[in-house]
Structures are given as structure tokens and as C-alpha cells.
Amino acid sequence: MIGVLGSLAEYERELIGERTALKRAASRNNGTKFGRPRKVDDAEHIATAARMKADGHTAKDIAKYLGVSRATLYRYLDPTAR
Structure with a gap:
């Protein structure tokens, strides 16, 4: 029983990673910049x-x-x- 729950949790974690990657790619395509902003951008x-x-x-x-x-x-x- 614990093994089945563990494998379900692992599968769910993989799904979360895929959704996060897709959302990040979509945000980049829309022009969102990630990371710390530059101190001097001028x-x-x-x-x-x-x-x-x-x-x-x-x-x-x-x-x-x-x-x-x-x-x-x-x-x-x-x-x-x-």
C-alpha cells in the first residue's frame, strides 16, 4: 500500500514539473523576464x-x-x- 502511494506521489510530482515548464515557456513567449533585474540597465x-x-x-x-x-x-x- 505504501509503495502504491509512493508511486502516485512520484507521478504527481512529474506532472507538476511538466505543468510548471509549460507555464514558464508560455510566459517567456509572452515577454515575461525572469530573474533579478539588472542594477544598471541604461x-x-x-x-x-x-x-x-x-x-x-x-x-x-x-x-x-x-x-x-x-x-x-x-x-x-x-x-x-x-
């Missing part, structure tokens, strides 16, 4: 950061100006990260 700010880096400012100063961490700054300045 292309102008990113261009300013690139200009500041080219002018010789340190990453620490640029990150402080934008209000982000250095790791986030490096991610925005990396052309392969997009």
Missing part, C-alpha cells in the same frame, strides 16, 4: 563607464560612481557577457 551609464575606463579611472571609482560592485562593473564592461 546603455548610457554603461557607455559612460567604458569612457571613464578608457580615460584611466580605476574600476573602484567607476563602480562607486555607478553604485554597483566591481564585479558587476566588470560584467557590464565585458562584451562577451551579453
